[in-house]
Amino acid sequence: MAILRRKKSKLVEAEEKRSDLGFGTQITDPDTRLLNRDGSFNVKRIGGNFWGRYNIFNELIICSWKRFFTLIVAFYLVLNLIFACLYQAVGIENLQGVDLSTKGTGFMDAFFFSSQTLTTVGYGRIAPIGFGASTIAAIESLLGLLIFALATSLLYGRFSRPVARVLYSDKAVIAPYLDITGFMFRIVNEQDSQLIDLQVEVAVSMLKKQSDGKTVRRYYGLKLERSKVNFFPTNWTIVHPITDESPLFGLTQDDLLTSDAEFLVLLKATEDTYNQTVNSRTSFHAREVIVGAKFLPMFSDVAGAGVVTLDLRKLSDIQEIPLSSEYQPHQ
Template identity: 75%
Template sequence: MNLLHPKKDKLVEAEEKRRDLGFGTQINDPDTRLLNRDGSFNVKREGGGFWSELNIFNRLVVCSWGRFFELIASFYLVLNLIFAGIYEIVGIENLQGADMTSVRSRLMDAFFFSSQTLTTVGYGRIAPIGFWASTVAAVESLLGLLIFALATSLLYGRFSRPVAHILYSDKAIISPYLDVTGFMFRIVNERANQLIDLQVEVAMSILEKQPNGKLLRRYYGLDLERSKVNFFPTNWTIVHPITQTSPMFGLGKEDLVKLDAEFLILIKATEDTFNQTVHSRTSYHSREIVAGAKFSPMFSDKEGAGVVTLDLTKISDIQEVSLSSEYVPTVKEVEIGKQSDFFIG
């Protein structure tokens, strides 16, 4: 199926066929998603080096806080168990002050002496005597200094790394827009920090059948009603008008599903706390599109409150509407839209 508008000349047509977002054109499995909803790439690398695959620093910086503390606690526990075993091999009797009345008490004292040595606390009840016990304690204390320096830098790196916490609506919709229809989704800043100079790019990926019967992945950039806003204090409904020049023109949801259409979104903004550029990305598969709907308002009705109240739980609320193209905005709606163009979407 040729989705290109017939009025486009051959040069424009050839350029659109060459367009690529970095995924290539050979990913032609209809069940394969390019970009997961959480923004991660749906790509698994194999055959790389062990340390390249492990990539400890990156994994510890980008993983969730729960996962981070779980890994730190597990490492701390395992390391102390290893050194407790070493003290057992060297001889716990070489730890002066250790309770030798039972195996359990011996191992407990060895474990807690290890934790005190690793953190350089050293309460003084237990002390190493002899060459080997003192050597193991000295090595462990040095290792502890290095490990906790790394853990502290990781913790600082996680706190100081600016991240765009943008919430996306669960579904994208095809809704009446002016006198046509539009592909839409909604976003909102989840955090209290401020994002400025937001820019959004949306591309549609489809599987096109070639004359030889082979499926080839194509990418089409979608023109937006507004691709940039200066401020982002509330929500922003991002709209692609489905006009005759749109690659979505004439396609219903069933057609998009058959073409394995996926809509890839990239958002760039400046985070004003650190004055650094942050990114957010996600995608909507054609199965995650609702045709014939509109988003419900997110503003809470609190008259006289003197402040704009935005209910983030309503970001995915939609209402069923007709997809007829008879909708024309009133003069009042047009004036409101013009006034808000500079501030929000």
Template identity: 60%
Template sequence: MALLRYKNDKYLKQEESRQELGFGKQVGEAQRLVNRDGSFNVKRVGSSILDRINIYHELITCTWPQFFMIVVVYFMVVNLLFAGLYNVIGMEHLQGADMSTPTMRFMDAFFFSAQTLTTVGYGRIAPTGLLMSTVASLESLLGLMGFAIATGLLYGRFSRPIAHILYSDKAVVAPYLDMTGLMFRIVNARDNQIIDLSVEVNLSMLQKDEHGRKTRSYNRLHLERSQVNFFPGSWTIVHPITDESPLFGMSQEELLEKHAEFLILIKGTEDTFNQTVHSRSSYHAEEVIFGQKFVSMFGEIDSSGHVVLDLSKLSETNPVPLASELFPEE
């Protein structure tokens, strides 16, 4: 099999200079790359079930209601299984159990299982015989291991630093200095402090190559300010639309036609644990409003001398006329 002969490095240089965020060029037109919650629209197929299973990651990243529901379901299922096993072995081997009715026998077996699993052991019911004692011992071992894992997961969830940054519902194109700018706003929703906060915004659009095929292009947008040392209040992130901006001369209809998406990556240091935290989000062209400007979130200083920051105004905007070389007054 003959290999292609090297001719020139034009295409090689194009590929090396092309900005790539990791999504590739061949992406569906209507597909959103990053959801508002920061998750990616990628579905992996073709791998084995064992490769896809990551129980620790799922239990650490799931919501608190889901985590507690999993713990309760695990507790109930294990006790029901062992209660059934005790009934199969024979309730006469559980000294002190109520044998009056089948329901009472099962209930006593269930609560004995719960006491054995948690190693509480009130003492009213005790196993007799080798088989029953062996099963009860195995359940107590399972309980020690299970609750040790649950405790570790609980600690991991509490100790895991998270950047709980809120994004405005929309991005806006509004007057900025003597031009226009693309803007969106963020705020730290918690009382913990994030320092050395940096932001990166990339624009993804569909472009036609020299062969007429649609591929995605990526451009990093220059920001008015890409880093702040402290983040106690809100931060309006601005991309000035100069003649060097890929947005220069583009209307909202053109952004929609090109399926434009603004990909945001925020990185900072959470000072409580002194660890780096990240936050991701995006704005699709449908979520960019022209001729709106964010209202101030700051209120009057209260009686204790604190500046009031109203988080309910994070996405609140007012209409504003656009007047610049890009959008001249009529």
């Protein structure tokens, strides 16, 4: 029995072919960028369940070292204060060896006894007596074992997690390229660890007004001069040639600003030490694109050194240069 297939409408076919990176078409506020320079998505979720959207383990893995240790120390102090209050509640006198000359010294002894119990150090000067104090100490000892096991796994996860420490130039440029012009930005690997099989994808997001007068956001993939390199020991200037097939062809800087153009960048590579795939993201807004400039070399001339010297401080160094024809090939 033959199966009849309904012919798709032109609107459905057009919708299926529409390029969308996952942000949708409804974000049309010109003051809102899709991707922050640090690679984080500029999206805030509200209205959901806190525990449903917040992953504590993931947050502690990806946060900065400063924030990580601040949270660990704060948690350690608060937990010891809680147990010190519990010992105070059952009676400080149930901690044998506590200095009871003043309320302050007694509470501080309870606090430090809590820290010793939590870490299973147990110097022995203070010991719990009675059922209440002994029960609290037993619970705290068990909790301490679990907490330090978790802290150890967090430290291991942070040290063992490969991260692509790719630096991006502060600005992107529109510069002469061969006999035309090109959109360019520059990257470099900040770490001594090697990245291999590096691949890059670049797309541009722009606001477009439809025939019905409604403004929507459109996405266009940009063809690159080179989208993959096997090795990444030095810097790499990524170039999109602005040919007559480019979505940037014929656009001026004012056009880019009016259309709220944002260039979205995704890098994928294999980290050589752990042999794992890592990625890095960023974006360049139209305000961060300089028309009529080129990047200066990053190599430092060290005579007799016998090694290639790359100065990372020169990553964003540019020089103004006139364009023969703005965004256009030579006639």
